[in-house]
Amino acid sequence: MTKQTADANIDHLPEARVERKRGRTVPAVWLIPIIAALVGGWLVVKGILEKGPTITVTFKNAEALEAGKTKITYKNVDVGEVKSIKLSPDREGIVVTAELVKDAASYLVADTRFWVVRPRIAGGQVSGLGTLFSGAYIGMDIGKSATEQREFVGLEVAPIVTADVPGRHFVLHAETSGALQIGSPVYFRQEAVGTVVAHELNKDGRGVTFNVFINAPYDRYVTSDARFWNSSGIDVSLDAGGIKVDTQSIAAILIGGIAFESLQGSTNQAPASEDQEFFLANTRAEAMKRQDVMSRPFVLHFAKSLRGLSVGAPVEFRGIVVGEVKSLNVEIDDSFTSIRFPVYVDIYPRRLLNLVRGEGPTMAMDEASLRTRWNGMVAKGLRGQLQAGNLLTGQLYIGVDFFPDVPAAHIDWANTPPDFPTISGGFEEFEGTLSSIVKKIDSMPLNDIAADVRHNLKALNRTLDSADRFIRGMDQVSPTAKSALDEARKTLKLAERTLSTDSPVQYELQETLRELGKTAQSLRLLTDYLERHPESVIRGKKDGDR
Amino acid sequence: MNQRPMTARQLGLCACHTCGLLSKWERGHVDLTCPRCRSHLHLRKPDSIARTWAFLIASYLLFLPANLLPIMHTNSLFGAQSDTIMSGIVYLWVSGSWHLALVVFIASILVPSAKLLALTFLAVSVQKRSQWDPIQRTNMYRIVELVGRWSMLDIFVVSVLVALVQLQSLATIRAGHGAVAFGAVVVLTMFAAMEFDPRLIWDPQDDAS
Numbered sequence: 001m002t003k004q005t006a007d008a009n010i011d012h013l014p015e016a017r018v019e020r021k022r023g024r025t026v027p028a029v030w031l032i033p034i035i036a037a038l039v040g041g042w043l044v045v046k047g048i049l050e051k052g053p054t055i056t057v058t059f060k061n062a063e064a065l066e067a068g069k070t071k072i073t074y075k076n077v078d079v080g081e082v083k084s085i086k087l088s089p090d091r092e093g094i095v096v097t098a099e100l101v102k103d104a105a106s107y108l109v110a111d112t113r114f115w116v117v118r119p120r121i122a123g124g125q126v127s128g129l130g131t132l133f134s135g136a137y138i139g140m141d142i143g144k145s146a147t148e149q150r151e152f153v154g155l156e157v158a159p160i161v162t163a164d165v166p167g168r169h170f171v172l173h174a175e176t177s178g179a180l181q182i183g184s185p186v187y188f189r190q191e192a193v194g195t196v197v198a199h200e201l202n203k204d205g206r207g208v209t210f211n212v213f214i215n216a217p218y219d220r221y222v223t224s225d226a227r228f229w230n231s232s233g234i235d236v237s238l239d240a241g242g243i244k245v246d247t248q249s250i251a252a253i254l255i256g257g258i259a260f261e262s263l264q265g266s267t268n269q270a271p272a273s274e275d276q277e278f279f280l281a282n283t284r285a286e287a288m289k290r291q292d293v294m295s296r297p298f299v300l301h302f303a304k305s306l307r308g309l310s311v312g313a314p315v316e317f318r319g320i321v322v323g324e325v326k327s328l329n330v331e332i333d334d335s336f337t338s339i340r341f342p343v344y345v346d347i348y349p350r351r352l353l354n355l356v357r358g359e360g361p362t363m364a365m366d367e368a369s370l371r372t373r374w375n376g377m378v379a380k381g382l383r384g385q386l387q388a389g390n391l392l393t394g395q396l397y398i399g400v401d402f403f404p405d406v407p408a409a410h411i412d413w414a415n416t417p418p419d420f421p422t423i424s425g426g427f428e429e430f431e432g433t434l435s436s437i438v439k440k441i442d443s444m445p446l447n448d449i450a451a452d453v454r455h456n457l458k459a460l461n462r463t464l465d466s467a468d469r470f471i472r473g474m475d476q477v478s479p480t481a482k483s484a485l486d487e488a489r490k491t492l493k494l495a496e497r498t499l500s501t502d503s504p505v506q507y508e509l510q511e512t513l514r515e516l517g518k519t520a521q522s523l524r525l526l527t528d529y530l531e532r533h534p535e536s537v538i539r540g541k542k543d544g545d546r
Numbered sequence: 547m548n549q550r551p552m553t554a555r556q557l558g559l560c561a562c563h564t565c566g567l568l569s570k571w572e573r574g575h576v577d578l579t580c581p582r583c584r585s586h587l588h589l590r591k592p593d594s595i596a597r598t599w600a601f602l603i604a605s606y607l608l609f610l611p612a613n614l615l616p617i618m619h620t621n622s623l624f625g626a627q628s629d630t631i632m633s634g635i636v637y638l639w640v641s642g643s644w645h646l647a648l649v650v651f652i653a654s655i656l657v658p659s660a661k662l663l664a665l666t667f668l669a670v671s672v673q674k675r676s677q678w679d680p681i682q683r684t685n686m687y688r689i690v691e692l693v694g695r696w697s698m699l700d701i702f703v704v705s706v707l708v709a710l711v712q713l714q715s716l717a718t719i720r721a722g723h724g725a726v727a728f729g730a731v732v733v734l735t736m737f738a739a740m741e742f743d744p745r746l747i748w749d750p751q752d753d754a755s
Contacts, residue, residue, distance in 0.1 A: 016560060016569040016578040016587055029597040029741075036604030036734065043611040043723055069627070 052080065052100040057114045057138070059154040062094045064118055064136035072098055072114070074140040075164075079104045082138070096154070098138070108150060111143030115155035157182075159197075166216035169197065170272065172228050172258070174280035177208040179232040179256035186212050187231060187259040193218035196258065210280060212258060223262040224272045228280045229287035232256035263288065295346040296370075297326070297417035300384040300398065302341045303424060308396040309386065315345050315398045316387075323347035325398065344417065345398060349374075371413065378411055380404075384422040553752055560587050594743035598669050601738035605662055608727045608734065613655070615724035618704050622717035630724055631655065631700060653699040654728070661697070661735050664690050668742060675750040687744050694736040701729045 059065070062085050072080035080100035088095045100108070117139045138154070141162040177199055186194035194214035202209055214222055232253070258280065272278075281287035306328050315323030323345050331340045349370055380402055387399040409421035498505055530537065554560060560571040562580035569581055571589065578587040591597075616628035629637070631654050638647035664686050671683060704725050711719040 013559065013568055013570045014581045016571050017581050017584075029593070029600045032734070032737075033600045033603040033607065036607040036730065039730070040607040040611050040727070043615060043727060046723075047611075047615060 050102050052102040053105045053108060053150065054083070054097060054099050055080075055108060055150050055152060057096045057098065057152045057154045058088055058093050059096060059116060060093050060156060062096070063116070065094075065096060065116065065138075066135070069135065070096075070137055072100065072138045072140055073117075074104075074107070074142060079107070079140065080138075096138070105148075107140070107142040108148055109143045110145040110147040110149045112145075112149070112152065113141045113143065113155055113159060114152050115139050115158045117158060165213075167194065167214050168216070168219040168222070168274050170212050170214065170222060171277040172210040172212060172280040173202075173277060174208050174210060174230065175282070177210075178230045178282075180210065180230065180258065181256060184232075184256040184258065186214060187257055188214075188218055188221050188261070190259075191218075192257075193221070210258070220271045221262070222260065222272045222276075224270055224276065225263045226260050226272060226278060227263055227284075227287035228258055228260040228278050229284050230256070230280060230282055231259040231284070259284070261287075295323070296349050298323075298345050298347055298411075298420040299415065299417050300343045300345060300420045300422045301331075302343060302386055302422055303339070304341070304386065306341045306343065306386075306396070308388075309343065309398070310395075313389075313395070313397045315347060315384075315400060317400050322400065323398075343398065345420075347400075371411075374411055377402075378409060378421060381406055383409070384420050385424070386422075553748075555589050555749075556752060560589055562587060590745055590749075591741065591743040594741055594746060595669055595673055597741040598665065598738050601734045601741060602662065602665055602669065605731050605734040605738060608730045609658070609662065612724055612727035612731050615727060616722035617700060617724035617728060618707070619720040619722055620717070621719075628722060631728070650700070653697050657693060657697040658728075658731055658735065661690050661694065661739075665735065665738050665742065668747070672742075672746045675753075677750050680747045680751060683747050684744055687739070687742065687747070690735075691739045694732070694739055698729070698732050701725060701732065 064070075065082060065085055067082055067084045070082040071078045072082070078101075080098045082096050082098045084097045086095050086097070087093075115138070116136050118136050139158055141159060142164070180196055180199065182196055182198060184196040185192040186196065188194075194212055196210055197213045198211040200209055201207075260278075261284075279287075309325065309328060311325055311327060313325040314321045315325065326344045326346050329342045329344070331342055332338075381404045382400060383403050383406055385399045385401065385403075386396050389395040389397045403423060406423050411421065412419035497503060500506070533542075536542070554568075558571050559568055560578065561568050562583060562585055564585040565580060565583040567580055567582045569578075569587065571578060571587070579585065580587055613631055616630050616633075618629045618634070620627045620629070631650075635647050635651050635655070638644070638650060668683060668687060668690075671678065704719075704721050707719045708721050711717050
């Protein structure tokens with residue numbers, strides 16, 4: 001195509017239409033970067049706002065923990081993630097830095113706890129099985145404190161009781177821990193209502209302290225006079241009713257357990273206060289027996305041997321146990337002349353003083369009033385005395401009683417423990433009487449008596465000899481007498497036979513008498529006839545006449 | 547007549563975008579319509595540079611969250627995890643699949659950022675009426691436009707996974723905020739490339755001659 005034709009073609013092209021010019025506006029396209037800026041800014045702001053608090057938790061080791069993977073969960077909801085794991089500055093543990101979700105800020109208080117959840121079998125429970133697949137995670141229990149905290153020390157084991165479980169803690173003091181361990185159940189009427197949360201040896205090494213948690217609403221059954229006992233194992237008792245086997249459950253046998261009950265017949269049913277301390281008895285019987293947490297130590301000095309008195313022996317007031325022997329000792333002075341036997345006892349003042357009429361358990365128990373009472377009672381003659389509990393076994397116990405005639409004494413409060421006055425007696429008295437009897441027997445002229453007795457015996461012997469001879473003489477007389485007697489017996493027998501009712505003599509006699517009777521009758525008939533017919537004597541009897 | 551080809555603009559002609567009718571155009575007039583179909587006539591895309599800039603700026607703004615926020619949340623039996631693009635690449639690299647890491651790096655980081663830079667360069671050069679090697683710049687534009695949609699690779703993977711992996715407790719995958727931003731960046735760069743008028747690269751040459 002030449003330029004000419006091209007030009008011609010162009011010339012034939014139509015003219016573009018011209019439209020009126022519109023006012024220029026900002027192109028709508030600029031909305032896009034503005035929206036992008038808003039979206040981007042929103043994302044960034046959201047990211048910043050959503051960024052939760054960062055915490056550090058110290059653990060013993062980092063087993064199964066992984067930075068960027070391990071989650072922190074609360075009630076199985078992820079609330080955070082481990083960001084880094086470092087050795088602690090002292091190299092004794094590891095420090096886990098974790099970032100939590102934003103809402104978690106309010107959970108981070110002083111008593112919030114963290115622990116690593118791994119598969120665990122303890123206390124008859126299997127936990128954390130899920131972590132076999134998912135890997136370990138860090139469990140969290142939100143505390144109730146108001147103080148915020150960002151640095152925590154992780155627990156080595158998961159807590160048995162988390163803060164969100166309603167219920168209360170109680171402290172139990174025991175002599176030994178038995179089979180009890182963390183997680184052991186606590187039973188009330190054989191129903192598991194709580195768990196052992198912690199236990200530790202007392203600082204002084206005497207006894208063990210347990211911390212138990214009783215779930216609500218069962219915590220209200222823990223009354224202020226509740227009795228706790230170790231229900232691990234089987235309690236077999238044999239009594240008049242037969243063999244009784246008592247156990248809480250098979251689980252309790254295997255993993256131990258604690259049972260509690262409030263004291264039967266008690267009127268004090270108010271729930272115990274939080275963290276009240278109780279005594280953990282070894283058996284139910286012991287728990288029910290042991291009534292007094294409050295005890296008063298005393299020392300009683302005796303002069304006589306304590307043989308038969310053992311630790312645990314009762315202190316009784318006329319048969320009512322008011323205390324217990326704690327330990328025995330011997331004191332010898334430097335010159336070895338006097339020997340004393342101090343007996344350390346615990347007396348439960350509440351029991352003894354409750355015996356006082358009109359005063360309930362509500363009376364004042366402060367130290368001063370207690371001392372006044374003790375002093376008053378001692379002034380009235382209250383003394384301790386060794387007494388025989390069982391004459392066969394020689395068991396002793398300590399009796400306290402009022403002896404009005406004893407010389408005045410007082411409790412030595414200056415001593416620790418206070419020195420309680422004693423009197424000898426009881427078993428000692430009995431012993432004394434016995435020995436005085438023996439002495440009297442001892443002082444008798446037994447040899448003289450024996451000689452006299454022997455002399456008398458000889459005389460008696462002689463008498464007996466003569467008696468013997470006399471008897472033998474009698475023997476020779478006897479045959480003649482015997483024959484005479486025989487004859488006499490025969491005669492008697494004969495006479496008897498003759499006189500017996502069925503003897504012929506008797507019969508004949510009777511016959512004779514009968515005949516005699518008949519004869520007399522005939523005679524009377526004759527005389528009658530003769531009276532009426534006197535002529536018959538001459539004429540003879542007429543026919544037809546009677 | 548010289549050997550340089552004439553452009554429609556130099557001849558005072560303008561083609562309709564809708565019906566293709568070529569019509570005469572007089573200088574001075576801005577708002578013209580096609581005499582046949584009444585469509586608006588433009589010699590060049592209107593406000594091309596401004597629009598390109600707008601989309602570019604929007605892309606830049608979203609580029610940061612796209613790379614910093616996680617694009618994928620994985621919840622499985624083996625734990626929950628959130629991955630950003632970079633952490634995914636690092637994971638692939640560390641676990642030995644360096645070739646895959648390379649692919650993802652190129653598709654997700656290198657290409658979008660290169661695209662952004664190239665478009666910026668083009669826009670700047672056009673605005674400054676630079677006469678530097680128009681052929682080179684046109685090639686650059688072609689590559690940018692061609693390659694644009696292919697950097698949606700990540701979004702594609704994420705969307706397929708999100709749709710397929712919903713096994714409740716076993717495994718769940720959710721798209722993160724990063725994916726939204728990343729998708730937006732890819733789309734915005736495509737728009738920016740679309741709005742850019744490559745004829746502007748050549749206009750300074752014509753005017754100079």
